[in-house]
Amino acid sequence: MSTTTPPKAIDGAIGFADERFATAGFLRGKMKKVFPDHWSFMLGEIALYSFIILLLSGTFLTLWFKPSMSEVVYHGSYTKLNGVSMSEAYSSTLHISFDVRGGLLMRQIHHWSAILFLGSIMAHMLRVFFTGAYRKPREINWLIGITMFTVAILEGLFGYSLPDDLLSGTGLRITQGVLQSIPIVGSYLYFFAFGGEFPGQDFIPRLYTVHVLLIPGILLALVAAHFMILWFQGHTQFPGKNREEKSVMGKPFYPVFLIKTTAFFVFTFMVVALLGTFAQINPIWLFGPYTPDSITAGSQPDFYMGFLEGALRIMPNWETNLWGHTVSWNVLVPALVPLGLIMTGAAVWPFVEQWATGDRRIHHIADRPRNAPFRTAVGMAAVAFYGLLWLAGGNDVLADKFHISLYQTTWFFRFAVFIGPVIAYIVTKRICLGLQRKDAAEYGHGVESGIIKMLPSGEFIEVHEPVKDDAEAVLASKPAAPALIAGQEEDENGIPSPASRGPLGRARRALNGAFAADDIPIGNGHAAGHGPGEPGAPGDDDGDAVVKHPETEGGEHRELSRG
């Protein structure tokens, strides 16, 4: 069924390109590039495709949107606002919604894709973090990803600020207040950004240029870099049968991955079209135009800004006045610290891990999160920190819906953002170790088969079956815990080695210990899975047909009824 020459027309086109760009030689190896398969590898694709949808729908919106703060009196299809004075930005957004066919749909698709974009970036980053896919050689791509995430948050904020409705104007007002609080340069930054006093005439047009040109350009360049690096380095794959560091298993780019990924793009588009059709988002006509003296209760930013909003809400009202200068810790700390902690922490993590574990090898096989308990636990602590701040951003809604005092809700979050991550850390680590124990037991003893046997002695046992070889390969893939770094140990007199002295050395030793601690080795199911005093496995005398693994000799049965 396969012929070696393509149809004439295509052959002609290929020839045309090849005689000018040597395309065949260039693309030869690339067409068969293997892409490993796993649902979680598609999270980044969702981000890419929602970005493309954003570019498409955003271009449509620019054809009618007027980025201007000039005041006009509205006379249009939305009669409830007739005669109301508003900015041109707001009135043109109303025009897109009510007077342009498909305009409302495109606005809603644009907004939903923005939310999907940020959401999928977060999910993608969590996947990469928890599976250790940021490790060498992929650290640079991890950093590019963090940069894109940060820029995308800004892009989203700027985007929903453009229509100049009451909600987004309130967001801008908060942005201005935060800008103004920056020490030394704050009031200058504020006046330069707004071209004078808030709200002024300049800000929306400037924001527009940044939103439709500058940031999309930066994102496009970073996306290109991200993909070129991904293409060059290849994708990670999960452990399994026939999965090795030096090879990659999956289906080739052409045709399988190409069709799959195109289908996935269309699926993504379908989902945002569906949301844009049936799930109303940002109904700016209900909010009314922005005026600096109006506000609605329950003002909530888009979800990706929620953690900053929450931090602003729960921060105690600390402000210092020293030598005639005011520092608003109540604004600066929540605006900078959570974002800084999460982004900087994520950015330095791969390098800290390398430094602490001494592991500078290339990794193409992704970790199972349970097999890196320290990393997984720290990651979950960060998730808890972020999630609690995010919830705190809706403390008024929570207080209202659950009939709790607003102030008690705030106090709860003031403590919870510190205690929650600690609990998350401990619980996650325990879960990881429990799963490691289960893995070790399964590997050593097999899985319960459901077959109950009576032994000649009258004892009942449940027959355990060896794990299937696919699953076994996954279990066996568990890497050994990072070794303690050589030269870090104490000598015979109890004197630490020179490398581990000093604050840095001690920190490294402590971190190294954290990475190495609490490891349950696979292939030693007895030590891990059973307590002492267990009678020897009844073993082979029941003569059943279970296929045994050499490693699991004598260990494949477990008593059903242990005291």
Next chain:
Amino acid sequence: MTDNNETSGATPEEESRVPKRVIGTPSPAGTQELLPEEKAKEGGNAYVLDETKARKAERVAAAFFTLSFLAGIAFIVFYAVWPGHVGNIDRAARSNYTLGTALTVVFLGLAVGMTIWVRHLVTTKEIVQERHALSSTPEDRQVFNQYFQEGTDESGLLKRRLLRRTLLLAAAPLGLLPLILLRDLGPLPEKKLRHTAWKQGTRLVVDGTGQPLKAADFNSPGGIITVVPEGSEDNLNEIATSTVLLLNLPEDQLKVKKGRENWNVGGIVAYSKICTHVGCPAALYEQTTHHILCPCHQSTFDALDSAKVIFGPAARPLPQLPIGVDSEGYLIAASDFHEPVGPSFWERGRPKV
């Protein structure tokens, strides 16, 4: 849905990790081994499809593509022919449903069709590919280093110090130019953050209507109204700093601060509506407790006690505007605010007592 494509044993994550079993029943022991794992090897480079099943899959995919086509046509027809798209909110809503549904079905048909195609009709097998080395060969590196060294030497950049230093010197201001060019983005703040549109004698007018207000007209106890300076009603920049909450408080409960004895008119007090946290309008007022609450971050101020902060992230009380009554009985400002309104800033300094 069991063509060769999927029963290949090479996709472990698609199958369950342990044998499926209903608790309490004997397991179908060893069934996994009976699955045709090796079947994939038949047919050389590609899977051989069961033609009956393949034809069925093709028909299903074709049906979805046709659905997509029809929805696309429907979209165009809706758009072009149906008159009721725009003009009022109900039409916009209906238009959104029709166009959106058509668009969704266009994508749905395409995506599902393609998925069926790739899962059931594409015969490409899973392959294992060697990963190429990510670093260059030692030889490449060595040659590169050599060329780099040679080139640098030949350029004379290391040897000719004057050349190098003046080149760096020339580049330094170049980096500053873009920043310098941004200077005209806005005026300097100067004292603008310290002043509002209020002056001695400015009448308080009701926000929205622009009506001046007599003390006698604002006599409902517990009343609250937003006022702006007369003449600033349509100036957003001035509203953004000068908006004031006018409250009628029970005079006997009012804790008047020293020096502010004549800042109120018979229990009518005026506080800046701009929150001292990050500048939202502190617009919520609870009559029974006389608390002013900013809905953005829930800073709460006690209206009876000079709007001091009783909860939330705001660090300073809402500044109070001294008010009086003019000869015609209208409420007027006795002066501008005595301290900057709104969020803090570096040059603000200690709040005045």
